Amino acid sequence: MTFLTRLKSTAAAVAIIGLAAQPALADIKIGASLSQTGPASFLGDPEAKTLKMLVDEINAKGGIKGEKVELVMYDDAGDANNARTFATRLVEDDEVVAIIGGTTTGTTMAMVPVAEEAEVPFISLAGAVVIIDPVKKWVFKTPHTDKMACAKIFEDLKARGLTRIGLISGTGGFEMSMREQCLKLAPEYGMEIVADESYGPKDADMTPQLTKIAGVAGLQAVVNPGFGQGPAIVTRNFRQLNIQVPLYQSHGVASKSFIELAGEAAEGVRLPAAALLVADKLPDSDPQKAVVVGYRDAYEKATGSPVSTFGGHAYDAFMILVQAIERAGSAEPVAIRDEIEKTKGYVGTGGIVNMSPEDHMGLDLSAFRMLEIRNGDWTIVE
């Protein structure tokens, strides 16, 4: 009994010391649920690393207006159920003031109802247009949409006078969504989809599909919405079959590893991509140059791995959030949300962001650069 009493008093003492040790101002708690492992890990991993790096950086500088930032981060492994559970835990147990995350569209859409109900601002890092269209009061996003990627590709095709297009898409969520957007946008740009084929995400050979597409009379270009290994194999098969029309890839392959994987076959391939990918090649007059070069150097120094546009989405989300908190002068979710919506002229890795009550992404087509692969490197073609 005496032992138990002593234990209790010790616990009480520890608790009091613990309370006393707390700073006068509570930390600003920011929550995140990302897919650090699982099938979307190549997106979630750089995002998580970026957030950790930025939080360390900002705390080293004294935090936001003197208050330290605390990052509560969970790994949902790409599972929508996990994402929803973590979102609930973030708002109920961790009591965060804002949430960054949802690496994929699936995990994002699972988290949306939680953020909406708890009235906590939520910035998604996923691509699909459904996240912000229709606009949801508490939901924002930083990456370009698949719809924009298609529009950028169609603009380029139109400029080259090419209108008869063959589509070859992967069967994953991102690819199917982008394919749908392309089909929807095609009439607007006067494009005619003359072939529409697909391949599985782990398929080893797409020559049958490409042979079929190449056989369509009057084919003028091929567009491949896809990410992962598919586009690299499509590109190699495309050259193997010696198909003599331009090949367009999506922003889903916008990383150096695509050029390495596709090898010489990648020569001449065009794709829309964020400025981050061509940081060195941007003219000095480009407003995004300083931001993208700065982020790239910091990331590569902190992690030792090459930068990707996916980490850039997390960078933009975090910066928009921090600036909103600074402007609001408060860490109240309502105040933060209102300020995020007022973000104007934020120069990020994804583009220049101008949000409004009607637009919770704030990017236009100028955020995409049309690139062509020449001599194993990116070239800006405009």
Next chain:
Amino acid sequence: MSDLLQFVFSGLTVGAVYALVALGFTIIYNASDVVNFSQGEFVMLGGMSTVFLSAAGVPLPAAAILAVVITAAVGVALNKFAIEPARNASVVTIIIITIGASIFLRGVAQIVFDKQLHRFESFSGDAPIEILGATILPQSIWVIFGASVIFAALYVFFTRTLTGKAVLATANNRLAARLVGINTNFIMTLSFALSAAIGAVAGVLVTPITLTSYDIGIALALKGFAAAMLGGMGNPFGALVGGLLLGLIEALTAGYISSTYKDAAAFIVILAVLFIMPSGLFGRAAVNRV
């Protein structure tokens, strides 16, 4: 005509990969009646080890051989630490253990290697070879050639050598095999090493075409298993025919009907075969003697 030939080339390339995975299934099945679902991870280990060894400065041929040896060692370790301790468990339990092992190997690969896609240079360049208007990559010929050689070697092993027959005897009745002096533990270890090595060779051959990453094993194991079922589980000839057939069905469906139905067509054919011939095209009918 050139279209048809192009589809056939595609089907044979992909089919040869399936066949190699199916051959791996066959060996362990022959020794233990167990379907080893970590077979796909052996393919991944073969490819990934080669990538990282050659990136570390080992010349490609040496890296490939080392990768096969490493993977064989992983196969032996899998048998020693996961399968052997559960020797008296039911076949289903052991199959579940192999599924667990496959998840474990994938996790380890994610940490030891990384989560990116990789490839290394094709053995004889990437210039397509043109045959009657259709094209095939030199690496595809390597894959088809490799699958044929391994198949032939296995066929001789199982039908002409004493050790090969000992494997079959062990599968048939472990107790009886031990009574006639077969070291069944050694046979099990040997089959895991052999099956892992074949998986690794497949990984080395196909990586320049299909690319590799820590998680390619799942899809390959599924298709390889389907190929083995189609041909008849346990029969090397069945594995070869099942694999090639599966590849051809996929390519021809994608080429002539629609790529949307490519996987569905393959599985419908397998289901149809299994309804008519439950033990697959070349499988032996299961007989339980009492």
